[in-house]
Amino acid sequence: MNHKQRLELTWIGKDQRPRLEPRILLEDPEKSYHAKTRITEGDIFDNRLIFGDNLLALKALEQDYAGKVKCVYIDPPYNTGSAFEHYDDGMEHSIWLSLIRARLEILWKLLDKTEGSIWISIDDSEMAYLKVLCDELFGRRSFIACNIWQKRYSRENREAIGDAHEYLLVYAKEPDVFKGIRNKLPLGEKQLSVYKNKNNDPKGPWRAVSFSAQGYRPNQMYEIVSPYTGKRHRPPSGSCWKVIEDEYNRLLSEGRMFFGKDGNAVPSRIQYLKDIEGIVPWTWWPHDEVGHTDESKKEIQALFGKQDAFDTPKPERLIQRIIQIATKPGDLVLDSFLGSGTTAAVAHKMHRRWIGVELGEHADTLCIPRLKKVIDGEDPGGVTSAVDWKGGGGFRYYRLAPSLLEKDHWGNWVIAKDYNAAMLAEAVCKLMGFSYAPSESEYWIHGRSSETDYIYVTTQSLTHEQLAAISHEVGEERSLLVCCKAFRTNNLDAFPNLTVKKIPQTVLSKCEWGKDDYSLKVENLPMSAPPPEPPIAQPSLFGEGE
Ligand SMILES: C[S@@+](CC[C@H](N)C(=O)[O-])C[C@H]1O[C@@H](n2cnc3c(N)ncnc32)[C@H](O)[C@@H]1O
Structure with missing residues (x-):
């Protein structure tokens, strides 16, 4: 028996999943x-x-x-x-x-x-x-x-x-x-219509609900005597009363029991509309x-x-x-x-x-x-x-927004022309898992992942001197991810508070680019694996032609 088996629905292409670009x-x-x-x-x-x-x-x-x-x-x-x-x-x-x-x-x-x-x-x-x-x-x-x-x-x-x-x-x-x-749920018209107030009860509209419940519970099998006519009632066959006798007496004293217009009917309980919180869906x-x-x-x-x-x-x-x-x-x-x-x-x-x-x-x-x-x-x-x-x-x-990357004339992925600096910063923040929150005072803060970890996105090529200046501003207590077009330094180790990455290279493998249409259309079905080769003919157990 295959222990990996489990109850599941399978279909063509179930294993393939889109690698979605988190667009802005x-x-x-x-x-x-x-x-x-x-x-x-x-x-x-x-x-x-x-x-x-x-x-x-x-x-x-x-x-x-x-x-x-x-x-x-x-x-x-x-x-x-x-x-x-x-x-x-x-x-x-x-x-x-x-x-x-x-x-x-x-x-x-x-x-x-x-x-x-x-x-x-x-x-x-x-x-x-x-x-x-x-x-x-x-x-x-x-x-x-x-x-x-x-x-x-x-x-x-x-x-x-x-x-x-x-x-x-x-x-x-x-x-x-x-x-x-x-x-x-609030009561609808139909449910409301069963609550009436023909006797001008000051507590408002009411309805009579059954006072018996199926089953046998010894302390709910007492006799009820109509206070209006003296008629005696036992629970209907196969049933008991809904509550024990003390509870019944309380309901009776509060005027919440009903014995029909003539006082002789099987007892029922009075339910006031004002007490209904609503109905359970x-x-x-x-x-x-x-x-x-x-x-x-x-x-x-x-x-x-x-x-x-x-x-x-x-x-x-x-x-x-x-x-x-x-x-x-x-x-x-x-x-x-x-x-x-x-x-x-x-x-x-x-x-x-x-x-x-x-x-x-x-x-x-x-x-x-x-x-x-x-x-x-x-x-x-x-x-x-x-x-x-x-x-x-x-x-x-x-x-x-359109896809962040598009192919250039030579088939290389480059940042799409439609992207301005703000869009680029927001999109890269999203891709790298940072919240986009550009600072008004510090040009190198475009977003953050924690109180002390920031991201800076630029299309510039940064020199060693520029990186040194940024590193100095970031200081020892904070860290910064720098996403830039290129950088020129042979000593990145000099800036322990900076992680420097090139875009788009660093985001290329994160998702699929340039795909706009994931709509429910036949042509979007992922290609299924090619059908397995037909098995090599085995000698039939029953001989040729069987
Ligand atoms: C059954 S209708 C929804 C009707 C809606 N409940 C109403 O009361 O008007 C389905 C809607 O989904 C939209 N739809 C289908 N595929 C979609 C997709 N990939 N992205 C966004 N909307 C899509 C269709 O254009 C259509 O308007």
Whole structure:
């Protein structure tokens, strides 16, 4: 038996992993937007809308945001083979798995180490594969639930068995902690409607709930006598009362027992609406509670004047439910398949911070106008009135910087022409694991990795004298990594507080350069290993031709 064997899902290209360049993000101030005035003290402005491939974008966010995101929601292409207008959704299972895995790995790192959770929308085509993949990546103990969202409310007969639901797969970093922070849900219209107050009870609306429980517990088998009619009651067969007799007497004295209108009915307990903190979420998410696909189409119609502005939006109430369960105001929510911007819009209206990534042109044509409406308080629908949203806050719009290196005329990697000095310093800081924090007073401080360890990035060739001057300024208590184009000294040992490296040589092997497209497309499938040579013909056990 092979002891290395383990339970896992395999696919073509599973061993190959992209070696991602940690790009910097460039703000486009023309497209960033904020409210003209503050609406409340709690207005949030540091939200980010990022245009570009989400794998590179997530890698770009990794250094600054690892461990900081409370809730990731993604709604990736489902790999259903249908032709959508805005993106490639029909690809081999293997490619889909490789590409989704690369993204999930980074998303998991971005989550808050104790309270973070990831929520993934998926349908029947890949659900089973995605579950096994997530178990492998996140650990089976991190699995929370596979919720069923009822996306349709009427039958259709296009398929052998009509497709009425999707899944929401949920994993949490620390399932026990998640259970503790998991917020209860406010009661919906249907749940509220069962609480009535026909007798004008000063404690407000109430409902009667069963006072019996299945099973036999000797001290819960007492007789109850109706205080109104004297009728005697024993627990129904196979059951006992919910609580012991002392507790029953307390409830009775507080007027919390109900014996029907005529005082003769089987006793039940009175539950007041004011005592209900909310309901515990469960895996059944019906359309009347969280919306359906028609509702989301109507939201798109109200926002953009036409239903077909986007093919696959999610209803705002669905995202609201996720955010309600997994986060508190001020927490950071991330969606790296932002689509028409639903997650960002709902998170914003619920006073959460957000990051959204979108590769399609609809980052500009749909997400920006939608979020502007939200910020201006002109967002017509969705959860706007339910959460009492009045506008405010803002977002910054970013795009990914081009690759730091490009090939020159002779095929050598050189620093890309688009990079100015500030971009270069920021990019090299990121590559070398330093936080970019240029100093205003000392030209040689571009970033730091600790209180005493700094980095200096320059395209100059540094002479021995220049290095000596820098070394002198750094002093004995600090250390400095110098990344420069070249240096001229034959005695680097003279500067024990400096480590001097040449760029781009020193970063060349860190990742793959010049690759911009990691999007979900067939041509991005890594090449599989060539098929094994056919085995050399062995004499058949059963003789020739068998
Ligand atoms: C199903 S839609 C998401 C819809 C979204 N939940 C909404 O309510 O509008 C998937 C989105 O992911 C985007 N997408 C696909 N591949 C991507 C990639 N590699 N990087 C960023 N976005 C990507 C598509 O352009 C599409 O807008």
